[in-house]
Amino acid sequence: MDLFEYQAKELFAKHKVPTTPGRVTDSAEGAKAIAEEIGRPVMVKAQVKTGGRGKAGGVKYAATPHDAYQHAKNILGLDIKGHIVKKLLVSEASDIAEEYYISFLLDRANRSYLAMCSVEGGMDIEEVAATKPERLARVPVSAVHGVDHAFARSIAEQGHLPGEVLDAAAVTIAKLWELFVAEDATLVEVNPLVRTPPRGNDDPGQILALDAKITLDANAGFRHPEHAQFEDRDATDPLELKAKEHHLNYVKLDGQIGIIGNGAGLVMSTLDVAAYAGEKYGGVKPANFLDIGGGASAEVMAAGLDVVLSDQQVKVVFVNVFGGITACDAVATGIVTALRMLGDAATKPLVVRLDGNNVEEGRRILQEANHPLVTLVPTMDEAADKAAELASA
Incomplete structure (x- = not known):
């Protein structure tokens, strides 16, 4: 999960990473009010989850609250x-003597x-990496030993930072x-990490994180319920939000065949056979990835079916x-339960292939329910072909 800069700086404050004060707003009037509160020149910064904001005109210096208002209107x-x-994000502007770059990431x-x-550091760090790779230190970090002060100093030294800082x-x-460790991040990046101008012989200047980029490991969310506040609900597909509320592993795709399976490998294979079968029926495609997991209950199956049937594109x-x-009997019970719960709202056909543990009992449950929307098919290829045929109708 990528964070906005203002969210990343909340975590910086939590872990005492030095940065500049500021607040977030969604209006030009709000930007002016924050600038008045700060009482000093400010930076007005677009909050988007992509790089290149500065070059795109999304970061502006404002000497006065009126300037902050005008820049906010434009951004x-x-x-x-x-x-x-x-x-x-409207934050206090800082005097800058030098700009550096620092990041920690998962090297997959x-x-x-x-x-x-x-x-x-600064806006041209990508060019530095491409044209002067020797100026960008890449230092492996042991998960066992981590980063203490001595090793952190070595990282800075290898990055050619001046000795006095x-x-x-x-x-x-x-x-x-x-x-990075405490929040289960896969990326923590500061660009620029700045040095403020020295104020005397004994003061080399402060080190401040003027920008903040963090990516959190969504798979570690169970350890961090507080991270739910960072979810960008406006940008997330409503179906994915609904699935997340039920702790389902769901990804929305652009197709007509809803897919539900147990185990990521089986679901990926199901996507493939459905897409292949769809080529014979006008190019219909899978509509989603949904893994109900290895120990799914009837309730989980019902929740998954509810999510997939809510997709207007699914046929x-x-x-x-x-x-x-x-x-298989738990899955069959989940299907019957979900269809009973949905009632008249369930109008789309289901093609079901069951095999393995308790398969005979599962098939018996579906056969006795005799729901008009459910078609039992013995093999995966036959089921994919039937689903593609129905989706193309």
Whole structure:
């Protein structure tokens, strides 16, 4: 789950990562009021989940509250790489002597964690990475040993940060790692991490995180119920929100054949056979990925069916279950229960293929229910063909 900058800075504050004060607003009047409260020049920053805001005109310096108002009017509604600006972060502007870059991320290719650091931060960090890769340090991080002050200092040193700021930068880098671990993040990035101008021989300047980018591991959400507040409900498909409320693993696709299965591998295979079968019937396609899990109950099956049938694009539902931990009789009971609950609202046909644990009992339950919308088919390929045929009708 990607966070907006203002949300990421809430986590920065929680973990004592130094940054500048500010608040979020959705209006030009609000931007002016926040600037008046701060009482100093401010930055007006578009809140979108993409990079390149500055180059797109989404980040502006405002010397006065009136300037903040004008910039906010211009930025709100701006299209930045397909993202429409609906919120702004208005934060205190900072004097900048130097801009650095620091991030921690999950390095999937090497199955490890990685720290990246550079003395050349700012809007052109992508160009630095492409044209001067030696200026961007890539430091593997042990999940066992983590990042203490000494290792954080080494990361800063390898990123070529000036010697006089290494210790101060190391403190912030260590706190960013603490956040990365504690919040189950897969990315924590600061660009720019700035050094403010020195105020004397004994003051090398402050280290501040002027930007914040965080991606949280959605699979760790059970450990962080507080992360639910960060969900961008306006941008999330309503069906995906509904599925999430039932703890279902659901992804909306653009097709006509609703898919329900148990186990990610079986569901992926079901998507493939449904898409292949659909080629014979006008190119109909799978409408979703929905894995009810290895130990799904009748209630879970009913909830999944409710979600899929709520999709207006779906013309038929293909239920493909191989009973292992999930018994076929529980799945059959869930189907019957869901159809009873939905009543007249259930108007779309179901093609059901059951096999494995308690398959005979599961088939018996469906046969005795004798629901006019349910068609039992013995094999996966035959079921896919039948579902595609019904979806094309």
